[in-house]
Amino acid sequence: xxxxxxxxxxxxxxxxxxxxxxxxxxxxxxxxxxxxxxxxxxxxxxxxxxxxxxxxxxxxxxxxxxxxxxxxxxxxxxxxxxxxxxxxxxxxxxxxxxxxxxxxxxxxxxxxxxxxxxxxxxxxxxxxxxxxxxxxxxxxxxxxxxxxxxxxxxxxxxxxxxxxxxxxxxxxxxxxxxxxxxxx
Numbered sequence: 001x002x003x004x005x006x007x008x009x010x011x012x013x014x015x016x017x018x019x020x021x022x023x024x025x026x027x028x029x030x031x032x033x034x035x036x037x038x039x040x041x042x043x044x045x046x047x048x049x050x051x052x053x054x055x056x057x058x059x060x061x062x063x064x065x066x067x068x069x070x071x072x073x074x075x076x077x078x079x080x081x082x083x084x085x086x087x088x089x090x091x092x093x094x095x096x097x098x099x100x101x102x103x104x105x106x107x108x109x110x111x112x113x114x115x116x117x118x119x120x121x122x123x124x125x126x127x128x129x130x131x132x133x134x135x136x137x138x139x140x141x142x143x144x145x146x147x148x149x150x151x152x153x154x155x156x157x158x159x160x161x162x163x164x165x166x167x168x169x170x171x172x173x174x175x176x177x178x179x180x181x182x183x184x
Contacts (some may be wrong), residue, residue: 024091035140036159036164037169041069041150042138046103046128049114056129059154066178067150067164071141073106074117078163079145083121088167090125100125107131149174153184 035042047054070086072079083102090100102123104114108131118127139148143159149158157178165171 003009037156039156041148041154041156042178044135044138046130049129060097063154064152064183065097066152066175067099067101069148069150070102070145070146071105072102073104074110074113076144082145082163082166084125085166087123092172096179098175098179101128103128103130103135105130105136151178152181
C-alpha cells in the first residue's frame, strides 16, 4: 500500500471517529455531560415578570453573583411549600448580594397566574418565566421544583430536586460561604 493510500485510510478513520463522537454527544449528551455540582450553569433565556414591560434575562446577567435559581410552577404544591423559605433566605442574604431568581416553567399564557402567585406569596425576589421547556431540558431537570445554587464563577455548587427548607442553618451557611468567596 502506498503512503498516499495509507493517509487516505487514516483520514477516513479520523472522519468516522469524529462523526461517531458527534453522534454520541448529540444522543447521549445528558449522560456524558450531566448538569450538577461542578458543572458550568447552562445558558438560558427567560422573560422578567415585572411591571413596565418584560425584558429578556439570561445566565450571563448574573455573572459574578451568587445565584439561587429555582425552577417552579404555579400548579406545583411543593413549590408553594418552599416559597416562604426562599423569601426568608432572600430577606436575610439578598442585602449581602445573594441573587434569588425564581423561574416559572408554566406554559405560555400563564402570566396572570404567575403574577397572582407572586402577589399571594408576597415574593420580592426576581421572577422570570420560560414556558417552552427548553430550560428544563438544558438543566436536565427531573421535576418541579428543582433548584440550582450557582457560585460567582458560574459553576453549580448545589442541586436540589424537590422542595427544600432554604432558610435552614445549613443553607444559610452555604450561601454565606459562597458570598464570601472572591469574585473571579
